[in-house]
Amino acid sequence: MASTAPTLRQSSCWKRLLRPSRQQKTCVRCLSTALATTPSQFLPPPPPRLRSPFRILNDTTHTLSKKIKTYPPPPSHRAKHPFAVADWQAYHQKQLDPTGSRTRLFDRNNPDVPRVGDILLVAFKTGDPFAGVCLSIKMRGVDTGILLRNKLHMVGVEMWVKIYSPNVMAIEVVKRAEKRARRGKLYYMRKPKHDKGSVEKEVEAYLKRRRLIRSGALGVKDPSLSAKNPASARSGVGAR
């Protein structure tokens, strides 16, 4: 027992002796940890993928004098086209009807504008011409269409024709209605009581007369049907 007591005393002594060094070790470790973060200027620069974009502001080499490049906004279509739909319609009308004859023919201010109840003849670039009583005119800009009704082989046939269609070569007024129709749409003409039937006779008479006028046999000066102005006759502008 006597031998262990001094050993214990000695070990406590060792502990006491070593205490300052242990403390110092702790301090060193703390200091190293602290040093690893604080002085960034002593560290090697991080790889580019880890570099912050904001770092450039603190960097002394890249000063704030370098301005960020800005671009002007794209041109505003809204400012350019305040009435986009109308412009779009006008653009397509211009393309489909470069001379403007079809637009003029169906213009409301035109005194010879085709009206419902008139007999119209539409000639196509491909296929046979179609004639019929105009039941309805749908004014929708470039989508403007006319509804023609005729009887062929005892069967009623109705056809919507788009007046700006590239396939439509000419629209001619064969015969005017005797009286102005008191309705905008003459759908009642589908009923047997009001059905006009075939317009074959009227069209035949019109074509015969047109042939005579164009050949000059008839001494009638019709601007729309004269041979001198076939373009306007084709488009039907001012047809009688």
Next chain:
Amino acid sequence: MIQLKTMLNCIDNSGATIVECIANLRMKRHGRIGDRIIVVVQKSRSMGDSGPGNTSAAAANKVRRGDIRHAIIVRTAKKVQRKDGMVVRFDDNACALIGKNGEPLGTRINGIVGAELRSKQQSKLLSLASMHV
């Protein structure tokens, strides 16, 4: 819009005048111009109409009332819109009878037919018709 129970005019010289649609071979849709349908002959021209000297007597006797036949729709009262924006409608529904092999039973078609037959590979009917729109 040809569907079950629709009555159609038969406009060829096969002998039938009025037929009734009982099936549309274009499944699950109404029939349009150029479609093949199955019909029942409801009314046929009487035998007295075709005299012994009439050349179409044989054709007129081709079908009888109650016969079940195939037919091609040639006119519809429903509007048909075409690629160029034109819309065509007729006042009645009409068809022409054909055999099982697709050959028309009649030898001529009296009346106007829709030009859609061409795109439906029914050019033979189109050429038989007197006029097409």
